[in-house]
Amino acid sequence: PDSGTVTAPIGRVPGSVIQRRVDPEQGEPACTHYSRLLYNQKKDLSLISLSLETGRTHQIRVHMASIGHPLPGDFLYCPDYRLINRQPLHSWRLEFCHPVTGKPIEFTAPLPQDMAALLPEGEEETAAWLKAAQTRPEGAGEERAPEPGCGAPLTSSAAPLDSDS
Numbered sequence: 001p002d003s004g005t006v007t008a009p010i011g012r013v014p015g016s017v018i019q020r021r022v023d024p025e026q027g028e029p030a031c032t033h034y035s036r037l038l039y040n041q042k043k044d045l046s047l048i049s050l051s052l053e054t055g056r057t058h059q060i061r062v063h064m065a066s067i068g069h070p071l072p073g074d075f076l077y078c079p080d081y082r083l084i085n086r087q088p089l090h091s092w093r094l095e096f097c098h099p100v101t102g103k104p105i106e107f108t109a110p111l112p113q114d115m116a117a118l119l120p121e122g123e124e125e126t127a128a129w130l131k132a133a134q135t136r137p138e139g140a141g142e143e144r145a146p147e148p149g150c151g152a153p154l155t156s157s158a159a160p161l162d163s164d165s
Contacts, residue, residue, distance in 0.1 A: 003035035006063040010056040019076055020058040022066045030056040032063040040120040043083060045072070047119060060089060088115050 009027030013019040021027075031053035038047040046069070050060055061077050064070055070078030074087045095106040111119075 001036075003033075004067075006030075006032045006034070006067055008063060008066055010059060010062050020056070020062050022062060028054075028056055030054045030059050030063065032059060034064075038120060040118065042120065043118060045083070045118055061087065083118060084114055086114070088118065090115055 008022040008030060009024055010020050010030045011023030011027035013021050033051040033053070034048045036046045036048050040046070052059060056062075058076070061071055061074055065074075065077040071088055072078055072080045072082070073084040090111055091107075091109065092111060093106065093108045095104060097103065098105050
């Protein structure tokens with residue numbers, strides 16, 4: 001879908017200290033909003049923008065895999081290295097309140113070359129992505145009450161998803 005929200009509790013996979021899974025019985029609450037920015041038909045990948053209300057371990061990776069769209073190159077949840085040799089996660093913008101001054105801080109970073117190579121070819125589509133990257137994803141920046149003990153929501157990451165897996 002063009003956008004959506006995954007609200008699925010996340011917990012450890014029994015017997016593993018690293019791997020996580022959606023666990024409705026023992027998992028901790030987790031909420032991820034996503035919206036598709038671009039679709040690369042040739043590679044069957046979507047570039048998505050994410051906004052996290054919670055910050056659970058492996059939250060993006062587990063939530064996207066749980067809805068049938070794992071991140072290619074993710075050694076735990078989709079070890080397919082044909083397109084990229086690492087988890088294709090990138091925070092192009094990160095904002096939060098400074099812990100001492102309380103003033104908002106924002107950082108931005110360009111998309112790494114290995115992830116940019118996954119974007120559709122052609123100036124028109126890349127220009128559309130760049131324009132989308134300058135705006136907030138749907139749901140981001142809205143006032144949401146942080147979960148007790150979790151602080152402010154995390155915002156604005158981008159990741160290509162393997163829609164084939």
